[in-house]
Amino acid sequence: MKTPPRPKSTKLSETCAPPPETIRDKKRNKKYSRHGLLGEGGFARVYEVEDDHGGLLAIKTISKTALQSKKNRTKLYAEIKLHKALSHPNIVGFEECFEDEENVYMLMELCKAGNMMDLLRARKRYTAPETRFFLVQLIGACQYMHEHSVIHRDLKLGNLFLDESMNVKVGDFGLAALIEREGERKKTICGTPNYIAPEVLFDTSNGHSFEVDVWSIGVIMYTLLVGKPPFQTKDVKEIYKRIKDNLYEFPVDDPIPTEAEDLISCILTPDPNDRPTLHEILDHPFFSGITPPSIPSTARMSKPDFSNVTNAMSKHNMRRLRQQVELDISRPIAAKNGEEKTESVSVAEQEREFNKAVQPSSPISTLLSSARQPLIVANSLPSQPLLRQATTAALAEKEKKQKMEIHASNKKYMENLEKKDGEDEEIADQKLRIVSEMVNNDEKNKGKARALDENNQLPPPKSKSKSSCFVEMHTNLHNAFTAKREAKRFEIPSQYRDTDSDKASKVFIVSWLDYCNKYGMGYALTDGTVGVYFNDSTSMVLSPAKETVDYIASRGKSSTAVRKNFNIDKEIPKDLESKMLLLRHFEDYMLERLYGARSYTYVDEERRKGMTFVQRYYRMKNLIVFKLSNDVVQFNFYDHTKMILSQGGCLVTYIDKDYALSRWTLDEILEKQSKDEREKKKMEGILVKLKYCKDVFATGR
Structure with missing residues (x-):
């Protein structure tokens, strides 16, 4: 059966499932514990990993499904061959490349300060x-x-x-x-x-x-x-x-x-x-x-x-x-891992190996073996630094008669x-990392991956905690997509079957303003609440009636948050007055320019304290993720669509570019079918984004 084509807007990297939590290099008998996602490109994703000795590295992951064309194989071969050959204090160190059943891996130096x-x-x-x-x-x-x-x-x-x-x-x-x-x-x-x-x-x-x-x-x-x-x-x-x-x-x-x-x-x-x-x-x-x-x-x-x-x-x-x-x-040129650059392999032999290795019919192991070999450069090249190459008509004419370039x-x-x-x-160009802070340090349990049961299902999290919201959503999304792939029906967990779906996903972010270079992230919620997540990780939220505020701060080094409620006319402490002014500034700007009257916006005038607030937010290449205090996780994509997950991921709310809201339970959205081609294509795109959300949880757990 022919595999259906991917939507044109989906990058190859977005179709690749995250690698296993423990990545194994069987030939060298080494293993690496996968941590957070650092970034992604055209057909690869980069994760932070930890080796057996506690050393941190970066690992570039390429799914073998993306290496079925000669073009992508050539790109991978050239990247490994050239990067491996270079060794300089200001070039990211290349450690090794290897494969498993699903992926090819490039192990590299980790640059902890980002880019x-x-x-x-x-x-x-x-x-x-x-x-x-x-x-x-x-x-x-x-x-x-x-x-x-x-x-x-x-x-x-x-x-x-x-x-x-x-x-x-x-x-x-x-x-x-x-x-x-x-x-x-x-x-x-x-x-x-x-x-x-x-x-x-x-x-x-x-x-x-x-x-x-x-x-x-x-x-x-x-x-x-x-x-x-x-x-x-x-x-x-x-x-x-x-x-x-x-x-x-x-x-x-x-x-x-x-x-x-x-x-x-x-x-x-x-x-x-x-x-x-x-x-x-x-x-x-x-x-x-x-x-x-x-x-x-x-x-x-x-x-x-x-x-x-x-x-x-x-x-x-x-x-x-x-x-x-x-x-x-x-x-x-660098010689890695004790290798010596010899003349036993000629440039011509190197090229023959390359042409063989990049053929789609050739095993990936052959490509990696050839790419690992020391790079041989033609002796005709000048020994001095090639800082400039002049172009002449004669050289251009001569080039036309030369053999085709190695690189596709x-x-x-x-x-x-x-x-x-x-x-x-x-x-x-943005390549920001999703850090493992999404899970409390005491819950990371490095190397202790939750095993799949006999039905390829993840068991539910054992305990309820702040971070288990992410674990639970990943569990339910993983199990739902596994059931869909195996043509089985996904059963909503019992605790979410008879809940009020409208109430569960009623409060989410309707507009936001990024002023992180100076102050923080401002946002307005559907119930009329306006808040700011400040750069010092404190939050202040203004009630829908605009009479009281909640101020949320962590207690010392503890992850426990302390919430205090103040009447804005009488009780604001002096040390919070500047933050109150900034909150008012964000409120005026957002309500005047960004906050629109929608079918899902309202003003909850009875809410005077305990307002919903943003606990964390994360930027990625294609979206920004918000974790709200009401156990809602919101994904704002840069194409101006939004996906809001609640009830442990079992309730999916989607807002399109025209601000129209649709809502399904997780089992409904997976089984939804339409004869209308336009509607069918729309649902395929929504499922692609939902699967991407699942992968974000997998990397952030």
Whole structure:
């Protein structure tokens, strides 16, 4: 029976179930306990894992179902081969790759401070000293890559990770390419719209080379200092037009340093041959400014103070920084795990192995075995760093007669990107982690996964606790989808069969306002309650009648929350007056601009205390998740649809883009059928999102 096609809007990564809670590398006899989801890409998901010795690592998971095409196999082979060959202080360390029955795994260094996009979202913009420091580290990594004939081709803030000491680590080599002969130019259109170089888009006849990474460095520098990419708009075609016309401008109201403007202008030159080399960038006067010895961890949330760093100290710091990132030394390509790079395998033999390994009929084990072998680079390549490749008509003509590129070209890339015209690029690049804080530390029970019973069902949670809401919802959703897959009927647990469904899901978020860079997250509920989840993890909620407030704070280091109720006209303590003012500000803004009169909104004037409030919220790439105090979990997708789960996940409320509300019990939504094609397609999309919610619970448990 032919497998039905996935909805076009669903990424391959979204169709992949989470890996087992204990991931085993049978060949090396090692196992890893899976923790939270860190991020996801086109056909992979990245999780935090813990080894047997308590060490934390990142593991990239690719479902084997996504590796049935030669294109995806080629991409995986190239990513493993190139990333494994590179070893530099500012490149994410590659540990190992292996497989099990369902997935392929890439084990890597864990960067505990997230990525530079996370920091930008928290801070809005970087200072010049921070930018200087991070750029030196990025350029050091780029020189090393270019020296060893590798172009990254997807340098962006989301792919620049930060370790616990706030050092840059370049990661995600999914689009990287190897220059196999001097003067070679790549023709594949690839990259991220805001960061892509003009020659990649508009000069496919001559192709592109190392200069595309230099262009991306210029975009990154602008983004760090200004707070957004230079060519950014919501329309992808308009972004491309601006790149082609070299249309960008520097802010006037809050200007950046003149030296920074000059350097950015030099780098963002349309002609790749006119761009500065990496060393020329570092020789620019911008890098003579204040340079700190390191970046404090507090910079994740607040602007660091470098006023005590003198010019003499800056010169010393810059010299040491250049040494740390190995800017002035040349090293051979990495040999991992005791392997030695020998000449026993020729470039031709390496290519034959590659062509065999990426065939869809070839076992995945063959691909991994070949990709693990040391990378062999043609001897004809120059030994000096390849910081610039000039294009000439003669080279272009010669290239036409050369053999086809090893890496599969993605001819439909531009078409696929144009389909995302309205997508917010910042959201598309976002790679935030779902941390294991969704479950209390004492309930994590690392390595103690709940076993499936003989019917492939998860048993109900043994105890009722704050975190068991997530466990219970995951259990019910897992069991429901398992029953559907096995053509069985899912039975709603007895405690939810005769409950009032309208009352259970009556209160949820109808509008929200993110002001986390300064204060916190504001929200309005369907019953007229308005609240703020402050950045210090306290909450204040205003009753629907606007006469009283509840203030919720944790008791010391305990997870227990203390709720106090105040009359806003008489009893607000002085230390809460500023928060009360902010709450009023959020209330005025949301009720005036965001809160609409819907069939499901009302004012519960009798509610004066014990109002529902947001206990936690989490940002992901495609949605934001809210956990409410009434055991409702709400998923707000970035396509402006909402999914609200209540009664342990057994009641599903869905609000479409036009604010229309639909509600089903879990067994109803799984069995719902329609002869109308439009309605059928709509329900398929809702089930895809519901399954995604299940996967979020699986990673957050």
